[in-house]
Amino acid sequence: MDRDDVVSWQRRTHDVDAFDSLHPSDTEEAHVLAVDDSLVDRKVIERLLRISSFRVTTVESGSRALQFLGLDEDKSSGHFDESSALREIPVVIMSSEKVLARIDRCLEEGAEEFIVKPVKLSDVKRLKAYMRRDSRESNKSETGNRANANRKLREEEEEEEDNNYDESDLSASSPSPPACSVSSSPPSTSSSCSSFPSSAAALAAMDERRL
């Protein structure tokens, strides 16, 4: 763990806000954006991620997440650049609800995985494993190194009940469906996420049925 910290520190001095052009090594800390409207859960997930050597930013809502990613709805007029490197960001959904229809929907819409809460260390460790694999596989150095050098794994909390789950929010104008950014909070927020670019859903999600 100590060795990782030293390497990561050196990397971090390069890439604080700028995305550096180097391929991330396995020892570089991936940055996770965790979205959850529960303060307690934010604290727990933050610790779970930090102890697993991730860099963490926690936000309390979908709109805050978009702000953090620089996708302010005011500025963008609701239309997102589909070629944005941000679409490479894998999205993982966490929810305490085991509603199969919703789980299916999330996975179909591009979520990498659906984690049933409460989140455990083993869940986070699993994410680490596929993130490393993912960063080795993707080799897009010519198209902008943003996606590679500063990979973020966004975990989102899906709080809504099925009856609040507005189907129309998920409809996309693009061929690929939006990521499950639907989540975290009241309907007013989810509508702002409706045209968020999809994640690269390249990896098989790890849910019970596929084990």
Add this chain to the structure above:
Amino acid sequence: MEVGQMQRRLVEFTKSLFVEGFLDGQFLQLQQLQDDSNPDFVVEVVSLFFQDSEKLLNDLTSALEQQDVDFKKVDAHVHQLKGSSSSIGAQRVKNACVVFRSFCEEQNLQECMRCLQLVKQEFYLAKNKFETLFTMEQQIVAAGGSIPATEITSF
């Protein structure tokens, strides 16, 4: 009381919390997240839960006192409470919330009010148990001892 005795008491007490269903495996997860760099993690999260949820319980109480009860809102609050209690391993609180939610779905005001009372009861019971647990830990540390790790195999 000497340290060894205090430690044994703590182990027995912790065990009882699991046996009686106050705590579940998630609490063990929390303990695993505590280390020298974050020595008070468990106390911090649990305290945060009780602080945060107190407010939630107040909101729930007033929501159920409205002329026209908004059951969706009530359900959202209970869902929140269920989630955070499950995150800290407070099993009985969580279970009380599960029952509560089913009555929210039915929009049964009478039962919801009863559930609220039950949730509050479990909430304060859990708070009490945690306070006892943390006090015992503090006493051990103050006496120069270390907190024994919770052995999962014994129950």
